[in-house]
Amino acid sequence: MVDPKNSTLLEEKHIAEICMVYVLYFDEAQGHIPLLIFPDDKYKEDKKFMRPIKYHSIWFLSSDDLSALDHIDLEYKGFTYFGKKILTKSKRKKRRAGLEEETPETIVIIVSLPNDIEIFGDGLIRKLTETIQDKYDEQLYKIIESEIAKEQIIKTEKIKTCIQEGTEIKEELRTLITEITEDYFDTVIKQKDATSIKQQKAISFLSLIGHDVSHIISGVSDFSFSNIKLFDPSKTDKTELAVKAPLSISSIHIIEDSKELEIIVENKTDKEYNNVRVKITHVKEFFEKEIMDQLIDIWFQQEELLFISPILPHISEYLFFIIDDKNKDKLLSKRIDINLLT
Amino acid sequence: MQEEDDEYVDKNEIIIRNYRTSDYQATLEILRQLHDTYDIGLNEQRWKESSGLRQFKPNLKRITLIAEYKLNGEVVGMGMLEAVKNNLGQYIGYLDNWATKKEYIGKRVGEILAKRAIYILKSWGCESVRINIGYNADKKLINVIGKVGFNPILIVLEKKITDED
Numbered sequence: 174m175v176d177p178k179n180s181t182l183l184e185e186k187h188i189a190e191i192c193m194v195y196v197l198y199f200d201e202a203q204g205h206i207p208l209l210i211f212p213d214d215k216y217k218e219d220k221k222f223m224r225p226i227k228y229h230s231i232w233f234l235s236s237d238d239l240s241a242l243d244h245i246d247l248e249y250k251g252f253t254y255f256g257k258k259i260l261t262k263s264k265r266k267k268r269r270a271g272l273e274e275e276t277p278e279t280i281v282i283i284v285s286l287p288n289d290i291e292i293f294g295d296g297l298i299r300k301l302t303e304t305i306q307d308k309y310d311e312q313l314y315k316i317i318e319s320e321i322a323k324e325q326i327i328k329t330e331k332i333k334t335c336i337q338e339g340t341e342i343k344e345e346l347r348t349l350i351t352e353i354t355e356d357y358f359d360t361v362i363k364q365k366d367a368t369s370i371k372q373q374k375a376i377s378f379l380s381l382i383g384h385d386v387s388h389i390i391s392g393v394s395d396f397s398f399s400n401i402k403l404f405d406p407s408k409t410d411k412t413e414l415a416v417k418a419p420l421s422i423s424s425i426h427i428i429e430d431s432k433e434l435e436i437i438v439e440n441k442t443d444k445e446y447n448n449v450r451v452k453i454t455h456v457k458e459f460f461e462k463e464i465m466d467q468l469i470d471i472w473f474q475q476e477e478l479l480f481i482s483p484i485l486p487h488i489s490e491y492l493f494f495i496i497d498d499k500n501k502d503k504l505l506s507k508r509i510d511i512n513l514l515t
Numbered sequence: 516m517q518e519e520d521d522e523y524v525d526k527n528e529i530i531i532r533n534y535r536t537s538d539y540q541a542t543l544e545i546l547r548q549l550h551d552t553y554d555i556g557l558n559e560q561r562w563k564e565s566s567g568l569r570q571f572k573p574n575l576k577r578i579t580l581i582a583e584y585k586l587n588g589e590v591v592g593m594g595m596l597e598a599v600k601n602n603l604g605q606y607i608g609y610l611d612n613w614a615t616k617k618e619y620i621g622k623r624v625g626e627i628l629a630k631r632a633i634y635i636l637k638s639w640g641c642e643s644v645r646i647n648i649g650y651n652a653d654k655k656l657i658n659v660i661g662k663v664g665f666n667p668i669l670i671v672l673e674k675k676i677t678d679e680d
Contacts, residue, residue, distance in 0.1 A: 424565075433572070437565055451571065467571045470638075477536060479565055481572035 199279035201269040225249040231256030253291040255298040263314040446472040534567035534579035541590035549614040574600040592624040608636035608644040
């Protein structure tokens, strides 16, 4: 049991292990400067944390280069850094000739997640960027002014007011980031395919670092290491009432004679499926290798289909996917461990 | 001539559909009848509920077609078709376990099934369709099949593997 006195520290430690958010700007005099780091600004001084942030390729790409990409990612020492660059309004007097007060501020938002849960990065960076741009487009330059003003040795009343105003906006922004992050992790797992390999990998990782994921089994948890609720118990009813999967595995078994894996899948709906792709793969030496890639042109309503895959020597885990070939939506995915089949 | 036409089942009276697990018993009965006549080597233990399902495995596609009499929903015929990819990358279609319920033999149920089968095999990219028939098969049967364009091209020699091998 965790000592409640230390719970804040633990909570912060766990959040930092799961997710960090960096809001930075490009200073015309000093370069890449952090404005705010979530969960704590103390990481500003930590070279280990700041190295990939300062040299992230997001800084070196222009807005034109970025127009075709949603975000730029950097993998570094077990973490993925999702970077996004935005321009926001400014009335700040710039410190380089040729730049107007109205020249927009270059803001970079970076979200870092351990590689094991990088599946969540795409949605989180998009949500953070959209909200920050929407709510703070006209205020971020005030935080920048405030940070620059803090460096002044003599602080006049005007400077003090500037610092105070900037600090207040910064704290509001921190609260907003906290809320977005918590809300995101609160709901995201349910929205995605709970049986996907990446998802299972993410859950394993969170469990391993001591994050409470017991909600998924028990439904109710009185105590949690952090207030990020990955599986919100209050929403379990909705899950139960959710529409049943259109395709479902009726049976999986091994044909001993021929050393084959037999998977029967039923289209449980009253409609035909067209152009559905079925894939069976396995992982060998970190690479996913394909055994079957089958396009089903028509899958009749209520029809069961039989998929047979050879069982390969020394390979016990197989991945089974059904994908809509047109929009690439995953209709079904299942990890099959033949050692667990009776 | 009129009398002969009356004996044939109209193609509109037959529904050709894919096999369902609920067809297991009916198909087993038909296969038993076929086995009794031609000794097709039916092993009832191996004809499972899932055996006739549309099947996909690397380099093989298989479907079992069912001919259902529209009026009463009776399963009156069945046939399995397979598309097998050979070493040259070509798909060859095979018609297997082609059988009609005794009471419907000679009423062109098999022909209706075969036409649909060839249409499906063509859509799967097959360049030819083969039927395996026993070496000592009835000549009449070979003539019937020959009339719809099947000609002998191969002689397959088989040796049973025994414990002494």
